[in-house]
Amino acid sequence: MFCPICGKESKGICKECYLKRNPTGIKNFKLTICKKCGKIFPEIGEEEENLKRIVLKNIFHGEMVKINDLKIDYSKDEKSEKFMNMKVVLFCEYRDEKFENEQDIIVKVINTPCKTCSRKSGHYCEVVLQLRGDREKIKETFNKIAQNFVSDVDELKEGLDVYLISRDYGTSSTKQFADDGAELKFTSKLWGMKDGQRIYRGYILVRFSDIKVNDMVKYRDKIYKVLKTGKFLIGENEAGKKKQFRMKNCEKI
Ligand SMILES: [Zn+2]
Numbered sequence: 001m002f003c004p005i006c007g008k009e010s011k012g013i014c015k016e017c018y019l020k021r022n023p024t025g026i027k028n029f030k031l032t033i034c035k036k037c038g039k040i041f042p043e044i045g046e047e048e049e050n051l052k053r054i055v056l057k058n059i060f061h062g063e064m065v066k067i068n069d070l071k072i073d074y075s076k077d078e079k080s081e082k083f084m085n086m087k088v089v090l091f092c093e094y095r096d097e098k099f100e101n102e103q104d105i106i107v108k109v110i111n112t113p114c115k116t117c118s119r120k121s122g123h124y125c126e127v128v129l130q131l132r133g134d135r136e137k138i139k140e141t142f143n144k145i146a147q148n149f150v151s152d153v154d155e156l157k158e159g160l161d162v163y164l165i166s167r168d169y170g171t172s173s174t175k176q177f178a179d180d181g182a183e184l185k186f187t188s189k190l191w192g193m194k195d196g197q198r199i200y201r202g203y204i205l206v207r208f209s210d211i212k213v214n215d216m217v218k219y220r221d222k223i224y225k226v227l228k229t230g231k232f233l234i235g236e237n238e239a240g241k242k243k244q245f246r247m248k249n250c251e252k253i
């Protein structure tokens with residue numbers, strides 16, 4: 001069989017002739033990006049996957065061509081510029097014949113701050129985590145907080161005030177503090193008015209105990225040596241008898 005167009009040996013129209021008549025390429029498109037954190041909109045899934053999906057939507061090709069996959073190379077620094085240069089490799093297939101199509105494209109970038117960044121820059125705060133007590137625990141805990149939820153931090157003599165942009169994030173993180181044996185206290189204060197509505201700011205006081213394994217503690221007038229710390233502490237008395245009680249109910253001696 002020969003290609004009816006060029007006469008080359010081929011089953012039907014050969015790849016070259018088909019592609020000449022039905023080019024594969026990428027349409028012009030724009031990308032909406034948060035200049036601050038580089039997030040690409042709309043935010044669905046991982047960034048690379050997100051970008052792939054957007055590029056994929058803008059590919060044109062002939063009916064007989066299948067796009068199996070694509071690879072995108074770009075410089076992250078260009079995200080904050082007005083235009084972004086991308087190299088896109090399309091992995092295509094035409095009648096069981098695989099081929100690659102490489103394109104250099106220039107994409108217009110539209111900068112829009114994402115919700116997180118615009119809240120952060122406005123020092124937005126829904127809840128304040130007040131970390132108190134054991135210094136080491138405070139430091140450890142602060143390092144575990146997802147920084148994109150933090151709009152401000154105040155270092156105080158008695159601990160750390162962490163301003164969080166999401167009340168949900170704040171409350172969901174407290175379970176782990178309680179499991180660690182911290183004492184929690186929830187309050188809220190009237191913060192201001194917005195559109196005729198009262199705005200409350202939540203405060204979560206987290207007091208970490210400085211009780212450690214091998215410390216001596218007093219619980220209901222009896223002395224125990226600490227074997228395990230946490231929400232429930234396990235202590236051992238002089239006679240070697242073990243007892244479990246809430247860590248917040250005992251005191252270090
Ligand atoms: Zn041909």
Ligand SMILES: [Zn+2]
Binds near residue numbers: 037118
């Ligand atoms: Zn952002």
